[in-house]
Amino acid sequence: MTDSAEPKAASSRFTDENRWRVEQATRAAVVIDAEDYFRAAREAMLMAQKRVMLIGWDFDARILLRGEPMELGEPKAVGDFILWLVGRNPALEVYLLRWDMGALKTLGRGSTIWTTLKWMLHPRIHTKLDGAHPTGGSHHQKIVVVDDCFAFCGGIDMTSDRWDTRGHCDGDEGRIKPNGNPYGPWHDATTALEGPAAAALGELARDRWHRATAETLEPIAGVSDCWPPYLKPHFTDTPVAISRTVPKMEGTKPVREIERLYLDLIGSAERFIYAESQYFASRRVAEAISRRLKEPDGPEIVLINPLTADGWLEPIAMDTARARLFEALRRVDPRRRFRLYHPETQGGAPIYVHAKIMIVDDQVLRIGSSNMNNRSLGLDTECDVTFDSRHAPIDDMEATIRSIRHGLIAEHLGREPDEVAARIEAEGGMIAAIEAIRGEGRTLVPYEVPNLNAVEKWLADHEVLDPENPDEMFEATTARGLFRTWYLGL
Secondary structure, eight states, X not given: OOTTSOOOOXXXXXXXXXXXXXXXXXXXXXXXXXXXXXXXXXXHHHTOSSEEEEEESOBOTTOBOOOSXXXXXXXXXXXXXXXXXXXXXXXXXXXXXXXTTGGGGGGGSTHHHHHHHHHHHSTTEEEEEEOOSOTTOOBOOOEEEETTTEEEEESOOBSTTOOOOTTOOTTOTTOBOTTSOBOOOEEOEEEEEESHHHHHHHHHHHHHHHHHHOOOOOOOOSOOOOOOTTXXXXXXXXXXXXXXXXXXXXXXXXXXXXXXHHHHHHHHOSSEEEEXXXXXXXXXXXXXXXXHHTSTTOOEEEEEOOSSOSSSSHIIIIIHHHHHHHHHHHHTOTXXXXXXXXXXXXXXXXXXXXXXXXXXXXXXXXXXXXXXXXXXXXXXXXXXXXXXXXXXXOTTHHHXXXXXXXXXXXXXXXXXXXXXXXXXXXXXXHHHHHHHHOOSSSEXXXXXXXXXXXXXXXXXXXXXXXXXXXXXXGSOGGGOOXXXXXXXXX
């Protein structure tokens, strides 16, 4: 079945279990890679009248917010830019909330320490560390809200090593750390929202601020002109679902809307699922995929991952779990409907995939901060947003989602979207088209299971470094594991 085949009629996938709110976005855009995000964020903050809220996992005051034209005297580094913003607008206040453990990185960032001190001394710049998370958890949301009128929500942190273009060119001179050292290509995504959907994200951001600081902020009213001129909207007047992960903590009821949404989307797919994730380590997500692969006419599933997880600890936890889950899925996939790829540059360098995207049947587009790992589904705080054409009256919404999917595949294969669209139609599906196009140079490389030693297997199978919820941090390893409800003989 080609991915443009006529789907069955069905109702919206949003339920009380998989979303917090559904609110209207007067305008909405999908922003791929940080070149466009940093420019649009700069323009949005320039338009701020009363308040900017920056809620994130990490924040580096030294990074440059590129984009022309710059205003007279406007600093390029985001830390100085924020000081300059409040200096030019006496009514503006800035609230910056970041994960407290992630802030330890600041100790090695030189000028960031002094910039932070300047912020703390300014009466209208409010900088706080978020420690409202369980042991071993993190605050992982990436949200920017301007005047409760405009918001970004997705996977891009406003920190170093994130800026890149969609070309992901080898040796791009723009990919330079604040200390002058180069870093590798980076692929990421976020969304821009205007109207009631942005106001809802403003409420979520204020609630997060209250949880971390016990301070209550009032909503901003009366601001309506807040869309950055640089951004071209993909959708207008469309409902947006907002889904969360909130871990179990004292006085806080756990919320697992994001996990439920993953399972519902996988279970409801009729033709295909296209997904990008930094990790693939969730037992429950893998079980949901397994059920679909066992069906004689289930959907084809393409997942884009990085070659290996970033950092020193993550590869042990995430890459090993991915290998074990992939091996398990391969055993229940005789029709080869599940493929896992990682992208490479023209010169063969791995492109790090940090984007968190899921597209189902070109009817549903989901982007957020959550990955397909246990932490995102139960231990960290997360926020995703979802567009569902079956919940919206927009005639061309599916065509727009399809063009975004074709653009993503084309980006990874170094081709034009029209060529990808034509090849998918000719080959009858995504997997066949990718296999027909990929080759030398800029391409997608099939995942290969590495050799795993006994220790790595044990760590993955017992989820020692990727617990499913706060309680498992202290639970005996014999009571948990990747395959505790999944009997595949591994």
